[in-house]
Amino acid sequence: MGWLGFALVLLACSAWGWQRAAELARRPGELRVLRSALQALESEIAFGVTPLPEAFGRIARLYPEPAATLFRQAAALLVPPRSQTAAAAWEEAVDTLARTSALTPDDGGILRALAPYLGATGRDDQVRHLRLAMARLEAAEALARDQDQRWGRLYRYGGVLAGAFIGLLLL
DSSP states (O other): OHHHHHHHHHHHHHHHHHHHHHHHHHHHHHHHHHHHHHHHHHHHHHHOOOOHHHHHHHHHHHSOTTHHHHHHHHHHHHSTTTOOOHHHHHHHHHHHHHHHSSOOHHHHHHHHTTTTTTTTSOHHHHHHHHHHHHHHHHHHHHHHHHHHHHHHHHHHHHHHHHHHHHHHHHO
């Protein structure tokens, strides 16, 4: 019975460590996809005369998760029957994205900072804020890559070692 408890504790702690390391590894890729999607939105705003719901829908179809979720939900919130403002739709979509992705609250803040400008200011001002957000996402991506390299291995091995230590204490 004691060995079974040891194995279960070891398994649970190991799974936690590997799951946390996987989240750290997923975050740089998600930031990269979001940055690319914002570049596409910048192009739509700067060179196209596409309404925001159509631009959001097009980007949602072209890009993988998490950008697809963000832009799909924002587009859905802009059209009837919801017909929210662009700022409200964007903020709600970012909140939904934050719950389902590996992004940190700071990453969500970068995206949320775009809300007052999308569809509410001139083309040049929107492009300027999109470029600022892309630069901030690029810096966050570099930091996320560094954190993954630094902490990912620690979480994987630390989970196994913590499970072994706790399991031995229980024996």
